[in-house]
Amino acid sequence: MQDLAGKVAVVTGGASGIGLAMARRFGQEGMRLVLADIERSPLEAAAAQLADAGHEVLAVPTDVSSPDSVAALAAVTFEQFGTAHLVCNNAGVGPPGGILETPLAEWRWIMDVNFWGVLHGVRTFVPRFVDQNEGHVVNTASVAGLLTQPGMAAYNVSKHGVVVLSESLLYEMEMLEARVGVSVVCPAWTRTAIHESDRNRPPGAEGAAGPVTERVRAAADRLYERSHRSPGEVAERVLEAVLEDRFYVITHPGVMPFVERRHEDIRLQRNPSVEQGL
Numbered sequence: 001m002q003d004l005a006g007k008v009a010v011v012t013g014g015a016s017g018i019g020l021a022m023a024r025r026f027g028q029e030g031m032r033l034v035l036a037d038i039e040r041s042p043l044e045a046a047a048a049q050l051a052d053a054g055h056e057v058l059a060v061p062t063d064v065s066s067p068d069s070v071a072a073l074a075a076v077t078f079e080q081f082g083t084a085h086l087v088c089n090n091a092g093v094g095p096p097g098g099i100l101e102t103p104l105a106e107w108r109w110i111m112d113v114n115f116w117g118v119l120h121g122v123r124t125f126v127p128r129f130v131d132q133n134e135g136h137v138v139n140t141a142s143v144a145g146l147l148t149q150p151g152m153a154a155y156n157v158s159k160h161g162v163v164v165l166s167e168s169l170l171y172e173m174e175m176l177e178a179r180v181g182v183s184v185v186c187p188a189w190t191r192t193a194i195h196e197s198d199r200n201r202p203p204g205a206e207g208a209a210g211p212v213t214e215r216v217r218a219a220a221d222r223l224y225e226r227s228h229r230s231p232g233e234v235a236e237r238v239l240e241a242v243l244e245d246r247f248y249v250i251t252h253p254g255v256m257p258f259v260e261r262r263h264e265d266i267r268l269q270r271n272p273s274v275e276q277g278l
Helices: 017-028 040-052 067-081 104-132 153-175 194-200 211-226 231-244 253-268
Strands: 008-012 032-037 057-061 086-089 135-140 180-185
Touching: 008 017, 008 067, 008 104, 017 032, 017 040, 017 086, 017 135, 017 231, 032 040, 032 067, 040 057, 057 067, 067 104, 086 104, 104 135, 104 153, 104 180, 135 153, 135 231, 153 180, 180 231
Parallel strands: 008 032, 008 086, 032 057, 086 135, 135 180
Antiparallel strands: none
16 A cells, blocks of 8 residues: 555554554554554553544454454444554564463463454454455564574464464465555564563463573563664554565564574474574
8 A cells, every 4th residue: 555644544452562653653644543452541541642643543442362352343443434444463462481381371362362363353354455455464473473482482383373374365365366465563572561461361361480481581571671672663664564565574684694594494404493592
């Protein structure tokens, strides 16, 4: 999509971090905004902030792990604006956890939000985009969708799934000759609150615990403190990708040598290289 003014953008996980930054940036391009998040108070505050900046915004409390909740988000969007042109399936959680140390309920929660939440957004909005022969999908994955680090198993699996889902969607839109663009965002450490995901853990989803988890949690805290990339910088790269109809959004070019090494491991059929220091 080239001309965004007057069009409608839907952003999940839009109350903070990369989601809010994307909404703000698309609003600056003249788009009308639908902000979705599971946290009601931060959602209302973010929507008020955007409205005060002169943007037309609708706030819709949404639990992306529920297909009915995402369907309701789409229904309200189309009732209010009559259409949508861009959906950013951005909501996500990121607690660390070793494979053997992460309870099944925690696995399900992470997969429900990070993978199924994206799939619900795709299945709900893309058929409408195909019917109107216009639209763009932005799925937020992570560098963890391109690389694998120990102690983040559920997160890695969910984000690899988002990358593969996005690639599959791109292929299928090309098969249908649909004018629907697809982008997948793969940020590394960014100054967001994803490391505080525990605040949204559902009842019964006990967090991971054990030596692997604690080692990775300590390393993650150090990496977060050293991260300098802002959500606004990520949002700028996303905007460029939408305007250019570009699939991969790599926000931290420094990760590419590690991505290349992973693919070299596969090509040479050697054991995967693991980053040390954890």
